[in-house]
Amino acid sequence: MNKLSRHILTPWVIGLLSIVLAGCGWQLRGAIGGGFQDVPIALAGDTDNQFFAEVSDELRNLGAIMVNDRGAAQAVVVIDRAEATRTTVATDADGFATEYELTYRLTFHVEAGGLGDADRFSGASQTIRNTESYPVDPNDLLAVEAEEERIEEDLRAMSIRLMLSRVSRAL
Numbered sequence: 001m002n003k004l005s006r007h008i009l010t011p012w013v014i015g016l017l018s019i020v021l022a023g024c025g026w027q028l029r030g031a032i033g034g035g036f037q038d039v040p041i042a043l044a045g046d047t048d049n050q051f052f053a054e055v056s057d058e059l060r061n062l063g064a065i066m067v068n069d070r071g072a073a074q075a076v077v078v079i080d081r082a083e084a085t086r087t088t089v090a091t092d093a094d095g096f097a098t099e100y101e102l103t104y105r106l107t108f109h110v111e112a113g114g115l116g117d118a119d120r121f122s123g124a125s126q127t128i129r130n131t132e133s134y135p136v137d138p139n140d141l142l143a144v145e146a147e148e149e150r151i152e153e154d155l156r157a158m159s160i161r162l163m164l165s166r167v168s169r170a171l
Contacts (some may be wrong), residue, residue, distance in 0.1 A: 035168040037063035042070050042113055045079030051156070055079075058160055062168075073113030077167055080107040080125060082159075084152045089133055101133045102148060104155035108163055110170050121170055128162045130155045 041064045043052050055077070056066050067073050083105055090099040106128045112118040132151050136144050 035171045036164075038065060039063075039075070039171055040065045040067045040073045040113070040115060042067050042073035042076045043079065044070070044076055045108070047079045047082045051079070051082050054156070055160055055164075058164060062164065067113075069114075070111075071114030074116040075121060075167065075171060076111045076113045076116075077163075078109050078111060080109065082106045082156070084155065086148065092138075096138050097136045098138075099133055099135050100144075100148070101131060102151050102155065103129060103131045104152065104159050105129050106156075106159040106163055110167055126163075126166060128159045128166075130158050130162075 036059060041059055043055060043066075059066060070076050085103050085105070087101050087103070088097045088099075089101045090097070092098050107125055108128075109123050109125045110121045111123055112121045132155060134147055134151060
């Protein structure tokens with residue numbers, strides 16, 4: 001290939017690659033939880049205020065408009081249950097735990113708000129379950145407790161992101 005054709009083709013190839021990469025990035029952003037831009041969303045359900053605050057913050061970061069009234073919402077995300085449970089996975093010869101497993105379950109469903117189309121939302125309950133195991137040092141229970149709190153926060157954040165990804169597909 002001579003120099004002239006390389007000078008002509010190079011900008012075209014770079015331009016086409018830029019378009020392809022931009023298109024892939026747009027698809028990836030939508031897969032993470034897009035589709036909330038300027039959509040009025042209400043939260044309901046039986047969970048603590050901290051959980052609602054975390055979900056609201058995440059929705060605002062995605063561009064949603066948080067409303068308190070179901071009638072002013074396009075969709076209502078109803079949290080049926082959000083809880084963490086710990087089980088013992090392994091014990092030593094004396095019967096003391098050497099490994100725990102923390103499971104975070106988030107059960108929710110989406111209903112149409114006053115501005116939403118009832119046919120668009122199934123209202124079917126969905127459950128997200130995230131699990132992580134961690135070792136236990138019986139000589140340092142404070143460190144174990146701190147690790148468990150950190151893992152629970154991570155699992156809760158991951159569950160919220162997965163929930164919002166599912167909700168965005170319904171919008």
